[in-house]
Amino acid sequence: MKSIIKINIDNTIEIIDLNINNSNLINKLQKISTSKGSDNITELYNWNNNQIRAYGWISGINKNEHKLPPDGKSTINIKSSDEIILYENIFIIAFNKTKIIDYSIAEYGELHYILTSTDYDSNDSDLNDSDKIQKSNNVEMININIDNLLDEDLTEYK
Numbered sequence: 001m002k003s004i005i006k007i008n009i010d011n012t013i014e015i016i017d018l019n020i021n022n023s024n025l026i027n028k029l030q031k032i033s034t035s036k037g038s039d040n041i042t043e044l045y046n047w048n049n050n051q052i053r054a055y056g057w058i059s060g061i062n063k064n065e066h067k068l069p070p071d072g073k074s075t076i077n078i079k080s081s082d083e084i085i086l087y088e089n090i091f092i093i094a095f096n097k098t099k100i101i102d103y104s105i106a107e108y109g110e111l112h113y114i115l116t117s118t119d120y121d122s123n124d125s126d127l128n129d130s131d132k133i134q135k136s137n138n139v140e141m142i143n144i145n146i147d148n149l150l151d152e153d154l155t156e157y158k
Helices: 025-032 105-116 122-126 129-136
Strands: 002-007 013-018 042-047 052-057 086-096 099-101
Touching: 002 099, 013 025, 013 105, 025 052
Parallel strands: none
Antiparallel strands: 002 013, 002 086, 042 052, 052 086, 086 099
């Protein structure tokens, strides 16, 4: 069983435990989707050298309110990952090379925060995702700006 993240159209986020591997990934995601798009589910974007991947739909009836982290790489989408409008369920899955591994909401939240944070100085714009994560994990580099903290987290976690 592997833990993956499912983001519903109302921006609620939940952990789903699945018996999943690369060969049945698309079929399993299609089967557990409670809100499906008008075509087949596909890989939308990836981050951190293809270690974190988002799957979902770019067309459908129900708009998904969730905004993905910026700087996602994609072979099918022209728009940046934090600007595209997605539909129906979104799945976030972690990989170690080609093997699916457990991924928690807290880990996704950290990735999202790091990639959307404006606390980096201008020299950091040349860093890739994994460099930003490593740099942010250095205790000496952590600088919390009270003005950048959320007033209220409206996401419903399950």
